[in-house]
Amino acid sequence: QPQLQESxxxxxxxxxxxxLTCTVSGDTVRSRTYYWGWIRQPPGKGLEWIGSIYFxxxxxxxxxxxxxxxxSVDTSKTQFSLRLSSVTAADTxxxxxxxxxCSSVTCYSHFDYWGQGTLVTVSS
Amino acid sequence: xxxxxxxxxxxxSPGQSVTISCxxxxxxxxxxxxxxxYQKYPGKAPKLMIYEVSKRPSGVPDRFSGxxxxxTASLTVSxxxxxxxxxxxxxxxxxxxxxxxxxxxxxTVL
Numbered sequence: 001q002p003q004l005q006e007s008x009x010x011x012x013x014x015x016x017x018x019x020l021t022c023t024v025s026g027d028t029v030r031s032r033t034y035y036w037g038w039i040r041q042p043p044g045k046g047l048e049w050i051g052s053i054y055f056x057x058x059x060x061x062x063x064x065x066x067x068x069x070x071x072s073v074d075t076s077k078t079q080f081s082l083r084l085s086s087v088t089a090a091d092t093x094x095x096x097x098x099x100x101x102c103s104s105v106t107c108y109s110h111f112d113y114w115g116q117g118t119l120v121t122v123s124s
Numbered sequence: 125x126x127x128x129x130x131x132x133x134x135x136x137s138p139g140q141s142v143t144i145s146c147x148x149x150x151x152x153x154x155x156x157x158x159x160x161x162y163q164k165y166p167g168k169a170p171k172l173m174i175y176e177v178s179k180r181p182s183g184v185p186d187r188f189s190g191x192x193x194x195x196t197a198s199l200t201v202s203x204x205x206x207x208x209x210x211x212x213x214x215x216x217x218x219x220x221x222x223x224x225x226x227x228x229x230x231x232t233v234l
Contacts, residue, residue: 039170039225046127046227047162047170048211060221063125096169103176109217110160110175117169 002027004031004097004115012091012122017104018084022115029080030055030072035108038071038082039115040093048093051081052100052108087122094119125218128226135232136204144229146197146214149166152224154195158217161190161199163210164228170213174199201231209233 008020037052051061101112136142162170174190214226
């Protein structure tokens, strides 16, 4: 079973770009089977889907964040990344990376493996 | 897309059953059979409990069950145990490769 681990700065200044990496062991983001995604949880609030990526071909973003989000795959490594530009205090959250699991019907309905999450605080 | 609507809290005594609702629209919950539920303890990663409305991943107790009627999905926890006390989140496919989560429900075991 895959293990996922987020990494990146825990503090980002307002208006700058948040950058996180998810390292996947026991699986590969180069697989043409699975989608991979980012989810966040602001303090005291619910989960919010940020976006998903398939191989290095297709990306899908939350419409509310689409103008500021880029998700990419490093094909030389078992990693995928998140970039969120022009951050504000509202982007302070625990950020999770996760794998979208497959069933007999689809590979795009639920997250079956998650990283432990990393807190990113936006503050000057 | 708007977040799915869940009650902020739910509670039950040990051994009882509790049901948590998740209300969306015909564009998400009502339009697809792709509702999932996650259990989340503070400071921990979410754990998949139910997928595709009513399927349980391996290792999830059969005390957890899911269903859907129209635009509302439900998670039922039967035979409540102390360790079931956690936050529960629903999620649904919302078309065009979009996913949406609910606001979460805090389940308290009295």
